[in-house]
Amino acid sequence: MPFVNINHGLHNEPHGELKPPQVLVDLLEQADVQFNGNRPWDIQVHDKELYRRVLTRGSLGFGESFMDGHWMCDAMDVLFSRLMTVGIDHQIAGWFKFRMLVELIRNYLFNFQSITRAFQVGERHYDVGNDIFEAMLDSTMSYSCGYWKSAENLEQAQHDKLDIICRKLQLQPGERLLDIGCGWGALMQYAAEHYDVSVTGITVSKAQQILARERCKDLPVTVELKDYREITGSYDKVVSVGMFEHVGHKNYPTYFHTVNRLLKDNGLFLLHTIGLYKTAKTLDPWIDKYIFPNGKLPSAQEITQSVESVFLIQDWHNFGPDYDRTLMAWWHNFDHAWPELRKHYDERFYRMWKYYLHSCAGFFRSRQGQLWQLVLNKRQCEGVYRSVR
Structure with a gap:
């Protein structure tokens, strides 16, 4: 180890305990x-x-x-x-x-987010057990930052997040919405029920697909297990919530060109993503190994460079501090449910999940982490976009 002398400062106290270096x-x-x-x-x-x-x-x-x-x-x-x-x-x-x-x-x-590796995060994280997420999340099963502007609890924060997304997309009855990274179907269900649109959602998690289909079985919603690069069709609106973090910087151009291909000329695209306050090419090694394999958080610079010549940025909304509050609400729910969950998971899993939620809360509280919602459209899009808050 050329950079740190691991024995520096390590010595035993008289009572035999090792002092910290x-x-x-x-x-x-x-x-x-x-x-x-x-x-x-x-x-x-x-x-x-x-x-x-x-x-x-x-x-x-x-x-x-x-x-x-x-x-x-x-x-x-x-x-x-x-x-x-x-x-x-x-x-x-x-x-x-x-x-x-x-x-x-x-x-x-290497491209760690290639099509052949795209399903790894689904298998290792999102498929860990629906019981974990049902206990931790709100009733909509929204696994992304809530919007706490007027909310007093997690349920309302997630409801408000779903609604502001729909309003930013200016959803109209009869439109076709594509949800890239649809999770357990919260946004698809909400948009179909409240805005009378038909929705196609994709996910790389088998567990998410099964539950999303069950939740949306009586709605005009289709849930497919596939990578975003495999999507075909034409859509009035496109949304992606909490999925861009798995795309990887090598694939940013492909991602935005794919959305451009799928979106109608007068359509709108909303990107909801965690962001870094400055560019970094790698993820925290603990998060990469135990929580989100092959992840990559984008910086504002990386997004703008990838969007150039593909989309116009009509709105950029940052409410990163809301993720701190969301994560602590998830922790409260998980900890409260642990007496029942421990029948199926060991104490090491409990400590892993505790470390995950608290370290991420600290990440957003320190302002290293941001939460962005961008609204984008093509230059051919007519009219003036009015931002929603």
Whole structure:
């Protein structure tokens, strides 16, 4: 390990316990976080192996140590917000320059979001168990950021999100809507019931397809298991909610040209996606390994460069802080349901899910993460678009 001396600062106290290495103590000090401190956001160390894992594996080691019970924290969302606000995650990544270089080369040489790999995230995440998502999400099964402008609870926030999407798309009775990455069918069901449109949805998750078909069985809704590159047809409106994060930068041009091919000249396209405050070519290694394999979060620059000459951007709406509140609501629901869920999942899964939801909440609270809704159309589109808030 050429960049970090993993033995630096590691020495035994007289009572036999291993002191944390000074390099980690100094890092945490930037965020006013301590090992074994008395604040809710301090890290309580249960196993000294935590230190070596962080020093040798970075954020991946930090997350895996939590899954293995090596540390605990009473306010993990606050902890992650503090760490990310001062950029400690990026500093740790900087220790592993050689590994990062290898990862960047791999991302440039290989297309990890090719058609042959597109279904991996469905199999490894979205198919983990509908019982998990039914317990965690609201009744619409919306697995994306709610819109909390006027909402007092998760159910209302998701209802308001679905409605503002439909209003931004200016849906009219009888229109055909394409939903790329339709999930468990929340938006398709809502649009068909409230806006009298017919909907075609696609997903890469078999579990999502089965439940979405059941939920929409009496509506003019079709749910297909396929990759976006395989879609044919012509649609009045196109929407994609929480799916662009799986497209990958190599495929951005293909993605937007595909939507352009499917969208009628006077149509509208709404893209709802998580965004990064600055461009990064790789995903956090723990999230990539355990939650969203082959993921890639876009920056504003990457989107605008890919959209040029394909679409006009008519509206760009950012409500990233709403994702923090959404994630904490999901955590409350999941934790409340755990006594029943634990019959089918072990404690390591519980800690993995806890780490996932709290680290993501901290990601948005620190403003590293954004949530964007873009409305786009072709230059041939007539009329003036009026934004909706």
